[in-house]
Amino acid sequence: MVFAVGHSLYPRVSCSSRRYFAGGVCTSLARLDGKTVIVTGANTGIGKETARDLAKRGARVILACRNLDKAEAAAAEIYAGSSNKNVVVRKLDLASTASIHEFATRINKEESALHILINNAGVMLTPYWKTENGFEMQFGVNYLGHFLLTYLLLDLLKRSAPARIINVSSGAHNLAKINFDDLQSEKSYSRGRAYCQSKLANLLFTRELARRLQGTNVTVNAVHPGVVNTELGRHLRLLLLPGILFYPFLKTATQGAQTSIHCGVAEELKDVSGMYFSDCAPTAVGNSANDQQAASRLWDISCHLLGVHWD
Numbered sequence: 001m002v003f004a005v006g007h008s009l010y011p012r013v014s015c016s017s018r019r020y021f022a023g024g025v026c027t028s029l030a031r032l033d034g035k036t037v038i039v040t041g042a043n044t045g046i047g048k049e050t051a052r053d054l055a056k057r058g059a060r061v062i063l064a065c066r067n068l069d070k071a072e073a074a075a076a077e078i079y080a081g082s083s084n085k086n087v088v089v090r091k092l093d094l095a096s097t098a099s100i101h102e103f104a105t106r107i108n109k110e111e112s113a114l115h116i117l118i119n120n121a122g123v124m125l126t127p128y129w130k131t132e133n134g135f136e137m138q139f140g141v142n143y144l145g146h147f148l149l150t151y152l153l154l155d156l157l158k159r160s161a162p163a164r165i166i167n168v169s170s171g172a173h174n175l176a177k178i179n180f181d182d183l184q185s186e187k188s189y190s191r192g193r194a195y196c197q198s199k200l201a202n203l204l205f206t207r208e209l210a211r212r213l214q215g216t217n218v219t220v221n222a223v224h225p226g227v228v229n230t231e232l233g234r235h236l237r238l239l240l241l242p243g244i245l246f247y248p249f250l251k252t253a254t255q256g257a258q259t260s261i262h263c264g265v266a267e268e269l270k271d272v273s274g275m276y277f278s279d280c281a282p283t284a285v286g287n288s289a290n291d292q293q294a295a296s297r298l299w300d301i302s303c304h305l306l307g308v309h310w311d
Helices: 011-020 045-056 068-082 097-110 135-157 171-175 191-212 237-249 260-265 292-306
Strands: 036-040 058-063 087-091 116-119 164-167 217-223 276-278
Touching: 011 097, 011 135, 036 045, 036 135, 045 058, 045 068, 045 116, 068 087, 087 191, 087 237, 097 135, 097 164, 116 135, 116 260, 135 191, 135 217, 135 292, 164 191, 164 260, 164 292, 171 191, 217 260, 260 276
Parallel strands: 036 058, 036 116, 058 087, 116 164, 164 217, 217 276
Antiparallel strands: none
């Protein structure tokens, strides 16, 4: 899970506790010169720290963001810290299939290669909202938006192989089951259940996509970043006090980005696909994420909802 809270009431405790609970660190020194990377939601939090690290490794990094002002500010900050002029901003609103299509069309036209796609952006515990296309917001942005984006960029990834796809999920998937009778939460809405379902959907997507990508030299893995202090929890107002109490145990955004970075660059993972990582190490998924029948069914429904035909 990823939470955001206010200022710490315990600053001295916070520093030592964060070090203790920091988890794994990406130790790979791999360079990415000549490689192109897309990070969705890279204007803040885990996404920005992931993009920052990959830029320092020499990659061409595309910040795919809805808020262009914040994205340009993040790009300037990343450039200042890396001296990498190949950090660019492109408009992407995952709550709009039209925006996803426009983004992918531009990428496919302008970029000769794509080596790493990090599906990082997300929303968490929102009130009941719908996307531009009528999908429940958390399911639509966290899962369906990235499903469509990956579909539209897959040919470019295949032509650029070896290539990697990283889907940011969450340990919250353990609390979910896919509600096929009410995927869009129209009969009943719980922001917590909807969030957990979207993260489980990311894992089922990873499982099924890995199966379909066998033999292509394109891998896909999912990650749990940990419990991180970012802006993602901006809708946690009612949980602000408990959040403050737990603040000393939260990861920083830099710590939370480590597993995404590890899965993107670690040399030993070049042939690893369909796995779930936490703290830079493989970890087990919940029972619901091991359900191949659910993965196949969700895949077919997703293709129908998005109007795509994925061979």
